[in-house]
Amino acid sequence: MNNKKDLSRRRFLQSAGAIGGTAWLRIGAPALASIAQAACTAKEAGAPFALLGEAEAADFAAIAARIIPTSNTPGATEAGVIHFFDRAFADERSGSLNPARDGLAELNATLRNGTRFADLDTTKQDAVLGTIENSAFFNLMRVMTIFGFFAMSSYGGNKDNVAWDLIGFEGHHGAWEYPFGYYDAEVHGGSVDGE
Amino acid sequence: MASSVHFKNDEAVDFVIVGSGSAGGILAKELSTAGFDVVVFEQGPYRKAADFHHDELATIFGEELLNGIPGNGQTFRDDPNKKAVMPQGRTPVRYAQTVGGSSVHFTANFWRFRELDFKERSLLGSISGTNFADWPISYEELEPYYTKVDWDIGVSGAPGPFDAPRSKPFPMPPLPIKSSGVLLERGAKKLGLHAQVQPLAILSQPHNGRPGCIKCGYCMFFGCEVNAKSSTLAAMIPLAEASGHCEIRAESAVFRVETDAKGRASEVLYYDPAGKERSQKARAVILSANGAETARLLLMSASAQHPDGLANSSGFVGRNLMFNAHQVTQGVFEHQLNDYKGAQVSRMVHDFYENDEKRGFYGGGGIDSRPLWSATPILHAMQGMPPDVPNWGAQFKDEMAHNFTRQLCFIGGTTSLALDRNNITLDPESTDQWGRPAIRLTYRDHDDDLAVAKFLQDRSMELLDAAGAEKSWRRPIELSTGGEHLLGTCRMGDDPATSVVSRDHRSHDIPNLFICDGSSFVTSGRGQPTMTIMALAFRAADKIRAAATALDI
Numbered sequence: 001m002n003n004k005k006d007l008s009r010r011r012f013l014q015s016a017g018a019i020g021g022t023a024w025l026r027i028g029a030p031a032l033a034s035i036a037q038a039a040c041t042a043k044e045a046g047a048p049f050a051l052l053g054e055a056e057a058a059d060f061a062a063i064a065a066r067i068i069p070t071s072n073t074p075g076a077t078e079a080g081v082i083h084f085f086d087r088a089f090a091d092e093r094s095g096s097l098n099p100a101r102d103g104l105a106e107l108n109a110t111l112r113n114g115t116r117f118a119d120l121d122t123t124k125q126d127a128v129l130g131t132i133e134n135s136a137f138f139n140l141m142r143v144m145t146i147f148g149f150f151a152m153s154s155y156g157g158n159k160d161n162v163a164w165d166l167i168g169f170e171g172h173h174g175a176w177e178y179p180f181g182y183y184d185a186e187v188h189g190g191s192v193d194g195e
Numbered sequence: 196m197a198s199s200v201h202f203k204n205d206e207a208v209d210f211v212i213v214g215s216g217s218a219g220g221i222l223a224k225e226l227s228t229a230g231f232d233v234v235v236f237e238q239g240p241y242r243k244a245a246d247f248h249h250d251e252l253a254t255i256f257g258e259e260l261l262n263g264i265p266g267n268g269q270t271f272r273d274d275p276n277k278k279a280v281m282p283q284g285r286t287p288v289r290y291a292q293t294v295g296g297s298s299v300h301f302t303a304n305f306w307r308f309r310e311l312d313f314k315e316r317s318l319l320g321s322i323s324g325t326n327f328a329d330w331p332i333s334y335e336e337l338e339p340y341y342t343k344v345d346w347d348i349g350v351s352g353a354p355g356p357f358d359a360p361r362s363k364p365f366p367m368p369p370l371p372i373k374s375s376g377v378l379l380e381r382g383a384k385k386l387g388l389h390a391q392v393q394p395l396a397i398l399s400q401p402h403n404g405r406p407g408c409i410k411c412g413y414c415m416f417f418g419c420e421v422n423a424k425s426s427t428l429a430a431m432i433p434l435a436e437a438s439g440h441c442e443i444r445a446e447s448a449v450f451r452v453e454t455d456a457k458g459r460a461s462e463v464l465y466y467d468p469a470g471k472e473r474s475q476k477a478r479a480v481i482l483s484a485n486g487a488e489t490a491r492l493l494l495m496s497a498s499a500q501h502p503d504g505l506a507n508s509s510g511f512v513g514r515n516l517m518f519n520a521h522q523v524t525q526g527v528f529e530h531q532l533n534d535y536k537g538a539q540v541s542r543m544v545h546d547f548y549e550n551d552e553k554r555g556f557y558g559g560g561g562i563d564s565r566p567l568w569s570a571t572p573i574l575h576a577m578q579g580m581p582p583d584v585p586n587w588g589a590q591f592k593d594e595m596a597h598n599f600t601r602q603l604c605f606i607g608g609t610t611s612l613a614l615d616r617n618n619i620t621l622d623p624e625s626t627d628q629w630g631r632p633a634i635r636l637t638y639r640d641h642d643d644d645l646a647v648a649k650f651l652q653d654r655s656m657e658l659l660d661a662a663g664a665e666k667s668w669r670r671p672i673e674l675s676t677g678g679e680h681l682l683g684t685c686r687m688g689d690d691p692a693t694s695v696v697s698r699d700h701r702s703h704d705i706p707n708l709f710i711c712d713g714s715s716f717v718t719s720g721r722g723q724p725t726m727t728i729m730a731l732a733f734r735a736a737d738k739i740r741a742a743a744t745a746l747d748i
Contacts, residue, residue: 032257036250067587075592126588133587142587143577150572151252166592167599169535169572175409180537181600182530183374 031093036154038087051090051097052082058118059104060085064145066125074162076145083156084148096140103137200442204475208232209743211463211477213449213492216296217725218712218732219483220427221348224434225736227441231743234442234475235435236465238629239292241445242299244429247418251571255416260291260300268627269634273674275616279635281625287636287677288487288619293418294445295428296485297679298725302415302539303396303424304563305350305726307341309359310334311549312720319550322557325641326515326613330717331689331698332734334359340730340737348729349402349425352394357545369541370399370408374532375603376541379564382662383544393540393563396425396725405429410537412570427729447473448629452480452496452505452708460505460708466629479707479748481739483732486516486681486713490619491634493685506702506710511695512685513620515613516636517719518678520644522607522652523567525579526664531600534566547654548721558647560609560721562655567604575599581668605658607651608722612641613683640675648672680724685714699738700731707748711735 038050049057064076064085076082089097107128108116117125132138148157150164158164164171179185202208209231212219219235227233239262253259261267270279271287291300311318313330321327342363344350352365369392372380376390383390397414400407408423422429435441446468453474455461460480467473482489490513494504504512543563550559568578576595579602580586584594617638625633652669659667688694691703696715702708713728720727742748 032253032259036253068592069589071589071592073592073596129587145587146573146576147252147256150576152250155252164572167572167575167596168531168533169599170533174411176411176536178371178410178537179374180410181374181532181534183377183528183532184372187372187377 031091034091035084035087035094035156036152038090049083049086052086055116055118056101056104057082057086059108059116060100060141062118062125063129063141064148066122066129067142067145068149069122073166076149078159079149079157079162080159081145081148081157084151085144087156088144088148096144099137099140103135103140106137107132199436200439202232202234202442202475204473207476207478208234209477210234210479210481211236211475212481212483213463214296214482214484214488214712215294215427215432215443216290216483216485216712217298217427217728218735219481220295220298220431220435221729221732222481222483222711222736222739223441224427224431225733226740227435227438229740230440231740232440233435234444234477236447236449236463237292237294237296237443237445238448239294239445241294241443242418244418244420244422247420249411249413249417251573255571255574258286258289260293260416260418261286261289262292262628264628268625269636270622270625271636271638271676273637273639273676275637279622279637281633282676285677288634288681289677289679290485290487290681293428294432294443295426298396298426299418299424299428300416301725304540304723305352305394305396306543306561306723307359307361307730308334308720308727309357309548312718313337315550315718319557322612322643324614326615326693328613328686328688328693328717331687337727337730337734338362340733341726343733344726344729347403347733348396348427348430349398349405350394350396350726351399353392355391355545356389357548365394367399367402369393370395370397370538371541373534373537373541375534375564375566378528378532378603378662379542379544379605379658382658382660385661386657388544388546388658390542390544393543395538395540397538398423398425403430408538412536412538414538415567415570448631449484449492450495450629450631452482452492454498454500454505454705458500458705460705470629479709479739479743481709481711483710483712486684487619487634487636489710489712489714490684491621491632494621495632501704506685506695506704506708508704509692509695511693513618514615515683515686516617516619516638517611517613517680517682517716518638518675519611519680519682519719519722519724520609520640520648520675521722522609522648522655522672523670524605524652524655524659524667525581525602525670526605526659526662526667527581527598527602528663529601529665532566532603533600534603535570535600539565539567539570544658547651554647554650556643556646556650557612558610558643560607560647560651561723562605562607562651562658564603564605566602567606569599569602569604572599575602581666605655607648607655609644609647609651610721611644611682611719613686613718614641619684636677638675638678645672645674680713680719682713682716682719682724685710686717687715688717699742700735701742709735709739
């Protein structure tokens with residue numbers, strides 16, 4: 001990964017067009033609504049997964065855990081991102097299940113002796129993902145991990161709002177008071193904690 | 196959710212208005228409260244404040260207010276010789292399909308045009324290869340209607356050093372400055388520029404029975420849950436319905452305007468919420484469906500009498516589409532801004548608004564300061580990360596976590612030139628969910644549009660440095676693949692050979708067909724069109740009301 005800078009520059013240029021239309025995973029509002037509904041129902045029922053088998057769930061969860069890893073702060077694992085994957089895959093309108101399964105099968109086929117991605121140590125996992133980081137499959141995994149991590153917890157991930165806490169987003173419950181931050185406090189008076 | 200008055204389909208109402216957005220909502224209110232019977236068609240549902248929420252995934256990525264259907268049955272190409280395709284990514288022309296239209300989900304930046312915007316062709320001369328022209332009306336003629344927008348719609352703000360004259364002060368003070376605004380002021384001061392208050396169509400205090408902003412931060416892309424954002428849904432539609440003369444027909448998609456043997460508009464054909472074909476007779480028809488939908492509907496209404504589409508003897512229907520080019524720079528600061536709270540923008544710089552020959556290209560624009568993509572977590576992760584950081588892994592996570600509360604954007608909206616090649620046409624193959632021919636967008640920014648965007652980006656980078664950003668970067672300026680500002684496709688003008696509607700928004704070809712929305716624009720302005728769309732609508736309503744009263748329709 002010694003050419004990481006060049007790679008990330010290239011990825012940036014690709015994603016820069018995203019706001020104008022190339023790289024967004026488009027699920028569509030009706031499908032999203034049913035994903036959220038399914039996630040709530042599954043939580044109430046205490047079901048592990050609506051669709052995913054144990055082995056593939058472990059692989060997808062391991063991929064998500066490298067995209068947003070756990071450190072001294074929570075990552076995709078603690079946020080329960082795999083539950084978002086599960087609900088999204090279960091809704092065929094998301095169109096994500098087959099590309100995800102095909103991509104995972106291809107990835108596992110590159111490993112030796114029937115080893116699965118989840119069996120590798122994290123250093124090896126990073127190296128393997130580094131070889132496919134410009135693929136459509138990896139982009140799907142990345143976008144779904146971000147969605148699952150940061151979307152409202154009713155979608156299945158972002159358990160106890162750990163993702164929002166991580167970035168300092170105080171939730172979306174409504175009315176804020178000035179000052180909001182350090183610089184406007186100079187105008188409005190008061191101070192803002194959290195530095 | 197339904198209007199209390201119901202008009203019969205086979206009895207002609209005074210006006211059918213197609214579209215309930217920035218223009219349609221105002222026309223509905225002005226005409227119905229004057230006693231005319233009005234039916235308003237809106238293809239989206241009738242959502243109200245209580246229906247709006249903070250679900251980022253559904254609203255921004257599911258495009259819930261746009262229709263919620265990926266691609267929304269549209270196609271795009273950047274070259275008229277290519278076949279247009281449905282993009283995998285975002286919907287090409289993006290407007291809210293909901294009662295109130297895009298005034299529901301917009302960011303609510305609300306500056307007036309200046310005198311020069313209406314007469315730049317006279318001031319600067321022609322620009323070869325373009326349809327650059329003067330407007331048939333002046334700022335002075337529109338000024339009373341800008342003032343009406345300020346007071347009737349609800350605009351908060353304070354005058355800036357370059358503003359055109361106003362006949363009345365703002366009806367309420369601006370929202371308080373945010374950290375992003377403080378930093379823009381800091382940068383501007385150092386560079387000898389002038390940061391000024393960003394006027395907003397967001398109430399800073401109670402006004403006309405609506406509450407002030409609660410600073411939740413969910414303005415851009417979202418509907419306002421307290422009606423503090425001055426959409427026509429909040430400010431106009433309730434008054435229209437209360438008149439007893441206005442019926443809103445939501446989830447009703449118009450697909451044709453019929454004309455009779457005398458060449459007059461006689462009825463509109465539409466799909467009702469169950470998908471059944473219906474018609475509504477009318478004495479006059481007003482199209483306020485936006486710069487893409489209005490053009491599509493006219494083209495779809497072609498007949499033996501009007502083979503190239505209705506009101507299109509000039510061939511100008513659908514042409515001259517202008518998006519307002521734009522640029523984005525981003526910066527990270529030492530301390531927390533928490534700019535995700537409150538309305539997006541509090542300060543802007545208009546020092547580069549005017550054209551300057553020395554730059555070597557036409558155009559100008561404004562720069563404003565806002566969280567933009569760091570207003571919500573997913574957008575921040577998807578769009579807000581610096582280019583030198585990998586897009587996954589430990590560093591990605593750490594950078595996201597550190598930057599979210601410390602980041603802002605200085606962005607610029609610019610002029611776009613009117614060109615034949617940038618247009619809305621009917622896709623010959625694709626259809627939308629109702630089976631109507633898909634909107635086919637053909638668009639390629641003029642070189643000057645990109646040059647002025649680049650110019651504003653260079654200035655924005657200087658402002659970020661001067662403001663003390665620890666780290667700053669620019670998004671590459673790319674050709675537009677879609678847009679939200681849908682301007683110019685049925686331009687107003689005195690010459691029927693080079694315009695679609697008169698200075699009073701009456702179509703040159705059909706005496707009882709009026710068109711008023713972003714399509715009426717002759718030039719693009721500098722990046723924030725909605726206030727001018729609304730001012731045009733108030734003015735058009737006056738003209739139409741007077742004509743109807745004089746039985747001149």
